Amino acid sequence: MHESYQPAVSALQRRFGAELREFRDEITLLVEPDHWIDAATALRDEFGFNSLEGITAVDYWPQQTPRFHIIAHIYSFSIHKTIILRVPLNGNSPTLPTLETVFPNANWHEREVWDMFGIRFEGHGDLRRILMPQDWQGHPQRKDYPLGYEEVQFTFNFDKISLKKPAPRE
Amino acid sequence: MTEQQLFEMGGMEHLFSERAMRGETMVLNMGPQHPSTHGVLRLVLELDGEIVQNCVPDIGFLHTGVEKNMEGKTYQKAEVMTDRLDYMNTIGNNLVYCMAVEKLCDLDVPPRAQGIRVILAELQRIASHLLWLGTSALDLAAMSVFLYAMREREMIMDIFELVSGQRMMTTYIRPGGLWRDVPVEFEQTVREFIRILPKRIDEYESLLTKNPLFIERTIGIGKISVEDCIRWGVTGPVLRGSGMGFDLRKVHPYMGYEQYDFNIPTETGGDINARYKVRVQEMRESIRIVEQALDKLPLGPVRSNNRKYVPPPRSEIGTSMEALIHHFKLWTEGFTPPVGSVYAVTESPRGELGCFLESDGSPKPYRVHFKTPSFTNLQIMPLLSKGHFVADLVGIIGSIDIVLGDTDR
Numbered sequence: 001m002h003e004s005y006q007p008a009v010s011a012l013q014r015r016f017g018a019e020l021r022e023f024r025d026e027i028t029l030l031v032e033p034d035h036w037i038d039a040a041t042a043l044r045d046e047f048g049f050n051s052l053e054g055i056t057a058v059d060y061w062p063q064q065t066p067r068f069h070i071i072a073h074i075y076s077f078s079i080h081k082t083i084i085l086r087v088p089l090n091g092n093s094p095t096l097p098t099l100e101t102v103f104p105n106a107n108w109h110e111r112e113v114w115d116m117f118g119i120r121f122e123g124h125g126d127l128r129r130i131l132m133p134q135d136w137q138g139h140p141q142r143k144d145y146p147l148g149y150e151e152v153q154f155t156f157n158f159d160k161i162s163l164k165k166p167a168p169r170e
Numbered sequence: 171m172t173e174q175q176l177f178e179m180g181g182m183e184h185l186f187s188e189r190a191m192r193g194e195t196m197v198l199n200m201g202p203q204h205p206s207t208h209g210v211l212r213l214v215l216e217l218d219g220e221i222v223q224n225c226v227p228d229i230g231f232l233h234t235g236v237e238k239n240m241e242g243k244t245y246q247k248a249e250v251m252t253d254r255l256d257y258m259n260t261i262g263n264n265l266v267y268c269m270a271v272e273k274l275c276d277l278d279v280p281p282r283a284q285g286i287r288v289i290l291a292e293l294q295r296i297a298s299h300l301l302w303l304g305t306s307a308l309d310l311a312a313m314s315v316f317l318y319a320m321r322e323r324e325m326i327m328d329i330f331e332l333v334s335g336q337r338m339m340t341t342y343i344r345p346g347g348l349w350r351d352v353p354v355e356f357e358q359t360v361r362e363f364i365r366i367l368p369k370r371i372d373e374y375e376s377l378l379t380k381n382p383l384f385i386e387r388t389i390g391i392g393k394i395s396v397e398d399c400i401r402w403g404v405t406g407p408v409l410r411g412s413g414m415g416f417d418l419r420k421v422h423p424y425m426g427y428e429q430y431d432f433n434i435p436t437e438t439g440g441d442i443n444a445r446y447k448v449r450v451q452e453m454r455e456s457i458r459i460v461e462q463a464l465d466k467l468p469l470g471p472v473r474s475n476n477r478k479y480v481p482p483p484r485s486e487i488g489t490s491m492e493a494l495i496h497h498f499k500l501w502t503e504g505f506t507p508p509v510g511s512v513y514a515v516t517e518s519p520r521g522e523l524g525c526f527l528e529s530d531g532s533p534k535p536y537r538v539h540f541k542t543p544s545f546t547n548l549q550i551m552p553l554l555s556k557g558h559f560v561a562d563l564v565g566i567i568g569s570i571d572i573v574l575g576d577t578d579r
Contacts, residue, residue: 051403054403056537058511077414103401131579
């Protein structure tokens with residue numbers, strides 16, 4: 001680990017019990033959902049990680065605890081380093097407080113995560129779908145959402161396949 | 171506002187002011203099929219007369235599910251989808267994806283392959299800026315620049331066709347190196363191109379830089395400060411046009427950018443004119459990088475020798491049993507990187523382009539995410555356009571240089 005990370009990493013470990021993971025020189029800190037906003041605020045205000053690069057999610061279905069990880073890449077323009085915050089979320093329809101209050105550009109990134117993974121962000125100002133049509137059913141990047149390769153519908157299995165179809169239903 | 175009108179706003183009511191609800195200001199739909207939106211972008215505007223009070227971008231018309239599709243393909247096959255993201259920066263998309271895979275697998279890239287990658291990425295940057303220059307000048311009613319810029323861009327497309335057989339969707343950069351070495355005519359063709367380009371850039375500048383109409387339409391319009399850029403995560407020429415000399419090629423050098431001598435052009439205006447000047451200067455800097463990279467280009471292999479990830483050369487397959495097995499395994503099953511997640515970043519013509527890869531140890535990526543510059547930069551449209559005329563909006567969209575394939579993925 002590069003020494004410039006040290007103050008931020010040790011503070012987050014001490015204060016929020018963050019778990020440190022290192023892979024290919026990247027620093028990832030796992031925090032609990034309760035500390036999500038506090039950890040991001042501390043990084044921004046005290047350690048100069050002042051710009052949010054992006055928020056994304058990973059679905060670990062069929063695993064349920066945790067089912068999702070939300071990942072935020074936060075960049076520091078003063079030490080030129082990225083720190084990665086990860087938060088595990090359990091269950092099929094989890095919620096997380098919005099990061100919009102800390103980094104305004106989280107708005108669109110969180111809308112994308114809601115659209116693609118169905119994770120609700122509490123307190124978000126404009127939680128609409130962003131990429132899919134507004135009347136779309138389901139959240140396409142979940143692992144239990146079919147990837148394509150539609151089965152051919154015959155009369156004997158018409159209804160069974162209709163149920164699984166990703167197209168919006170009435 | 172009647173029920174019918176509310177329905178037509180599609181759940182956006184909370185984004186507009188009370189005055190719009192009372193009908194004092196007008197809510198106007200612009201796009202998605204509008205010639206100046208550079209693709210399929212819809213803007214919902216709140217207008218007070220001709221003045222923009224609020225602007226809500228609506229994206230997603232070009233969403234093709236690239237990230238989801240990549241999860242169903244092996245690492246090698248998934249790469250062809252990256253070309254289709256930002257179709258003005260296809261080489262750069264290949265590059266960032268391959269850099270992420272190489273970081274994940276801890277794969278080396280031979281120096282010759284790095285040099286060729288840099289040359290092509292810089293040519294791609296010039297091509298992208300040329301197209302931007304032409305189209306955004308066209309938006310401001312300067313017709314002839316478009317024709318000249320497309321003429322030079324065509325020469326770059328020819329170079330891509332020469333090396334890869336394709337003009338746009340090249341997939342020429344592969345994990346661990348390149349598809350194959352460049353043909354012998356490559357060096358001469360590129361040298362010829364960079365010899366004539368500086369004079370052509372002077373020509374474009376003589377058409378625009380001191381043109382009073384162009385100045386009138388660009389200075390002081392679409393202003394943004396450095397603080398706002400950082401707060402909103404904006405990168406690339408928009409950030410540099412606001413006065414911060416931040417370039418990932420200098421800050422986090424990749425592919426050997428540290429060996430080349432080049433400047434980061436910055437302007438302090440923060441308006442359309444500043445971004446125009448930054449991009450024109452960047453083209454000149456890119457020419458310098460290409461020239462140096464050509465001079466320094468070493469001889470040697472263009473693909474890594476790590477047979478677990480990179481297919482062996484054809485000549486070996488006929489004589490070596492191991493090479494044949496590796497070839498067979500790589501093209502049927504694919505390679506299996508270690509478990510973990512990585513994030514690779516490059517400086518694309520539009521800003522910071524990042525690729526997040528998560529692997530579960532199988533031959534298919536578990537999750538791919540592209541952090542695209544157009545997506546982050548488009549988000550500041552409301553900030554940039556507030557208080558300007560509708561006619562200036564066209565110039566502002568052009569000046570942040572969005573590609574909708576990049577935004578919607």
